[in-house]
Amino acid sequence: MDHPQTPRILAPHLSSFQHKHVRILGKVLQLRGETAVLDAGGNVDMVLNRDCHLAVGHAVEVIGKVDGNLQLRVQAATDLGTSIDYAAANAVVEATHRHKEIFYD
Amino acid sequence: MADASQNSPSGGRRDQQDSLRPVTIKQILDAQPDGDEFRIDNSKISQLTFIGQIRNIASQALNITYKLDDGTGSIEVKQWNDMDATEANPLRARLVEGAYCRAWGKLKSFNDRKHVNVQIIRPIDDNNEVSYHMLEATAVHLYHTRGPIGANTGASQGAVNNAGHQQTSGAAYGTQKLAGYTPMAQRVYQYLSNEPQSNEGLHQQDIAAKLGIDVADVAAAGDNLLEGGLIYTTVDDQTWAILEAD
Numbered sequence: 001m002d003h004p005q006t007p008r009i010l011a012p013h014l015s016s017f018q019h020k021h022v023r024i025l026g027k028v029l030q031l032r033g034e035t036a037v038l039d040a041g042g043n044v045d046m047v048l049n050r051d052c053h054l055a056v057g058h059a060v061e062v063i064g065k066v067d068g069n070l071q072l073r074v075q076a077a078t079d080l081g082t083s084i085d086y087a088a089a090n091a092v093v094e095a096t097h098r099h100k101e102i103f104y105d
Numbered sequence: 106m107a108d109a110s111q112n113s114p115s116g117g118r119r120d121q122q123d124s125l126r127p128v129t130i131k132q133i134l135d136a137q138p139d140g141d142e143f144r145i146d147n148s149k150i151s152q153l154t155f156i157g158q159i160r161n162i163a164s165q166a167l168n169i170t171y172k173l174d175d176g177t178g179s180i181e182v183k184q185w186n187d188m189d190a191t192e193a194n195p196l197r198a199r200l201v202e203g204a205y206c207r208a209w210g211k212l213k214s215f216n217d218r219k220h221v222n223v224q225i226i227r228p229i230d231d232n233n234e235v236s237y238h239m240l241e242a243t244a245v246h247l248y249h250t251r252g253p254i255g256a257n258t259g260a261s262q263g264a265v266n267n268a269g270h271q272q273t274s275g276a277a278y279g280t281q282k283l284a285g286y287t288p289m290a291q292r293v294y295q296y297l298s299n300e301p302q303s304n305e306g307l308h309q310q311d312i313a314a315k316l317g318i319d320v321a322d323v324a325a326a327g328d329n330l331l332e333g334g335l336i337y338t339t340v341d342d343q344t345w346a347i348l349e350a351d
Contacts, residue, residue, distance in 0.1 A: 003160055003172075003174040003179040005177060007176070008176060023176045059232070063176075078203060078205070081232060083231070083232075083233070084232055085233050085236065088236040088240070089233075089236045091240060092236045092239045092240060095239065096239065096243075099243050099246065102128075102129050102131060102132050102177070102242065102243065102246050103129055103176075103177045104131070105131075
């Protein structure tokens with residue numbers, strides 16, 4: 001399949017998903033040109049691509065690959081604005097891992 | 106129906122056919138074929154609703170095919186062109202690659218390849234809908250695999266006696282509301298609140314016998330409660346049940 005599964009995770013799960021494709025929803029804390037820091041249950045360092053259009057304070061959902069240094073190499077980012085309920089989004093991550101059978105192989 | 110365990114006996118086939126189930130795309134891809142239909146969690150499915158990000162759009166003569174990806178998998182959805190439509194669907198302009206959308210439709214299989222024929226596909230305005238949908242799909246999955254919430258948690262007395270839970274709340278409600286009623290009416294109300302019963306409630310003869318009071322007195326008490334709207338008549342004028350105010 002041309003679009004692989006992208007499990008939803010938070011910062012504490014990064015080490016379990018090294019070298020895998022993941023999906024992380026968080027709030028943009030810092031933008032530093034080529035890199036950025038995301039708050040998703042903890043800080044996530046991201047290496048951006050040219051197509052990312054991030055705004056500090058906005059929620060963003062990024063799809064990328066976790067590298068050996070636990071940085072997220074971003075492949076696609078979707079700005080989700082400023083009205084995201086992070087508690088609900090984090091509950092989704094929890095639900096997807098607890099009831100994995102309907103979410104991921 | 107073989108899947109009666111999933112339904113109330115009176116539910117039957119129609120309910121199944123008319124159901125609308127929130128699902129993840131992985132659940133659609135995992136759906137088991139059953140004749141012309143499909144099953145998810147061993148329940149027949151009909152209409153499905155799901156969300157996804159648009160990964161590809163292919164506009165063809167008779168339909169538009171979108172590829173949707175929700176992180177759990179991806180699937181093609183086809184929206185057939187409405188030949189009678191006089192103007193273009195204004196939502197279509199916002200269905201662009203990368204956008205999240207919600208779709209409603211039916212699962213089809215063609216040469217072992219699944220796709221969904223959608224009646225409606227619309228962009229998502231409030232991004233929390235994505236979280237909502239994932240949680241709703243989980244809740245419905247758990248309903249089908251583990252049964253209704255509260256059935257085995259012990260949190261609700263309803264598991265033992267379906268009417269029990271309502272009656273308890275009815276009694277608590279009654280203590281405040283019974284002030285203006287005759288002592289006999291209060292006794293009858295309390296008895297109706299606490300006595301196990303079916304949805305039909307209790308007959309005034311039974312109430313009179315159990316409380317050891319005259320049927321005429323019970324009838325008067327019943328009239329009193331009926332006027333106040335605390336109870337209602339069920340199968341006949343002499344059979345009453347507590348009117349739940351909620």
